[in-house]
Amino acid sequence: MGSRMTFIATGDSFITRRLPSVSSESFRELAGLIGRAEFRFTNLEVTTHRQEGFPFAFSGGTWAMAQPEVLEDLQEYGFNTVAWANNHTMDYAYGGLEATRRYLNQYGFVHAGVGMNLAEASGPVYLDCPSGRVGLVAATSTFHESWAAGEQRPDMPGRPGVNPLRYETTYVLPQEDLACLERISREIPINASYNLDVKEGFAVAVEEGSVRFGTHRFSAGEAAACRTVPKKADKKRILRSISEARRQADYVVVSIHSHEMEGEDKARAAAFFEEMARACIDGGADAVIGHGPHILRGIEIYRNRPIFYSLGNFIFQNETVSRLPADFYEKYSLGHESNVADAFDTRTDHNKKGLGVNPRVWESVVPLWRIEEGKLTELLLYPIELGYGTPRYSRGWPRLSNQVTILEHVQRLSEPYGTTIELEGHVGRVKVG
Template identity: 70%
Template sequence: MGRADAGKRMSFVATGDSFITRRLPKVESVDFQKLAAVISQAEFRFTNLEVTTHRFEGFPFAFSGGTWAIAPPEVLLDLKAFGFNIMSWANNHTMDYGYGGLEATRRHLNEYGIPHAGVGLNLAEASQPAYLDCPSGRVALIAVTSTFHESWVAGQQRPDMAGRPGVNPLRYTTTYQLPEEELEQLAAIAAKLPINAEHRLSVKEGFAVEHNDGSVRFGQYLFAPGEAAGCLTSPLEKDWMRVRRAIAEARRQSDYVLISVHSHEMYGEDKNKAATFLELFSRQCIDEGADAVIGHGPHVLRGIEIYKNRPIFYSLGNFIFQNETVSHLPSDFYEKYGLGQEHGVADAFDTRTQNNTKGLGVNPHVWESVLPYWTIEDGALKEIVLYPVELGFGQPRYQRGWPVLSEKISILEHLQELSEPYGTAITIDGQVGRIQLG
């Protein structure tokens, strides 16, 4: 199998989301040079591209990831200037500008010579690994997203029918649990209401399948018996099997396999905690031979788990976050906030944030992240070094969002707390964090 030879050493750097909508102002600045130097010390250098890059070739889709994300294609050159040499772009903004925006972004990634994963003109292309040939070995990247509109899923092609452009999906099932007595009460309530009428008719007409596993349907939700009230989420089996096949392929075609997961879903109401299905999926990937799982999506840090001597970064937060400096927004955005044709993007963002008094802009954790650097040597994971990063919390929205290396120990202390439930000990050494391994 395609595993690294004895004596080989591979180095990795990864970030979370690069929501970049402005051109890099100064590549000669000291802050940029310091950060680019850290990134460039690794051979595999990853970021998640969370914007579409084109010149409005597509039209605004009826549903967006929150802000219709568009940037000039040249921002890809700025990301390369930071040092990134491979990207994922399966996320909740991939289809913000429909199929035209997707195909234009794909074209520009190819034109700039950037290997990319997670999106394609059909499901086979969206699912396939992207490969990066490095001096010390070949690395495969497989990318999925669990956060997307259902219409964004790439379609499987057939001999007699073309596939559909879209993202490589990681769907999940959700089952709520109730004690037996409360479950019976819920079933009695459902029987008195037409809440399941549409589903029952779909079953009768053959458009849906009834579950006969003892669960109770209440509208779009399923409830199962349990000792206490709770919620269980699990990766959808057919999506997991597709990822599993991709890992098996990549293991035989490369020395290292990395998984990118864009997931906003959380445990309960805490954005800092990953949903159960994401934890299960990440560990399954390692079980099947992946060398790391790189999570991003919720725009905040989540804990780090070392599972079977391999890192799982449940979320690396933001690397670049410029969601409020897009150049244009569709009518849908303005109408949502009661604005008209006479208003512009500044009015739209002032209204959404109530003049920057609510939303992501006032959460300091959104504007803090870490940049992990790690090595695999002789097949074993060695030390992970964590560089804290700041993105300009408190600055005007047209200035904040660029990353700089930080001296704030509180960022590392926060990550220590998030990682403790996974049994991961992070020591603080000067201005960096370290996870000591074998």
């Protein structure tokens, strides 16, 4: 292992516009910060192509497409490594996926989490740096079920898609409530199709002691609760990739895109994500980078390794895509005479609701950390702002911030994990070791 390696990471880069200037002070400061690390990561939250694909029937919220040249702008910031397994990977079906993959290769990015089959999507990729080799494994828990990459067989090709981290949800009810639910399920045909599928061999019966109600599974417990755990097959596959990377590189980083939350609190990661992140560290990862909910979540130092449950946004330009499919307009009862400005005005009720009016969406931190002789020795947090309160056509570019309230917010989010963050001027220092 190299004696010293520096890492920097950001959350989502939902980039749909070209970078206005590389000479501005705000850009140079941020690019200079990113350039201090050897491993420089962002999550690519858009497909990059010139309509090589058609819009899928389901999107990640906004059909995300940008011209391939935005990858040049990510390189101008200094990024050399990206994950792109997320809820927008197949917004433009297989054509969009294959084109994005081609352009990422053309621009020389090390990229992970998506492939032409499950082996490629789930396998580690490597970045060779002067101070050592870094392996990256990427997955997403937020995706349409049809987007999961398919496994290759000797007699059948695999399917392009994302590396899936699926999870199982069990709702817990006191025994008397569970008995009531079971009685209702017998009185109405909510399980009719499922019961027939089980009889005809197209579905597997729930384990004994559980009750199925529609698409949900319930079990008995002392108090009402919701439990989520990673799907065993996905957990095993991801850990296997980490094990491979551990033996083929000096360092291993895992990226997980996850919108799922605990209850109705978007700032709290779901229990299955926390379990999986810690399992990744146990399995040999040196860091876990989370992103997805477009806001910050807490930071945990687990076994002297950082887990970032969400780094929020780095670039967020979801309302300046140039085109949208008919499905988007139809959802809001808009016709062919409407355009993208009409669509976003309608969705946000003229900027009165949605992500644009949530100030937490437009602030984040950029962590810079150092590993020396196999130990985490330093973790610094640099706050950024993305232009909250400005028009949608101009907001979304990051700049370093002097707002200590951003760091204080991360402090509060990280306290439940036992993480201490000290403020040193406009920089946060996480207590390690």
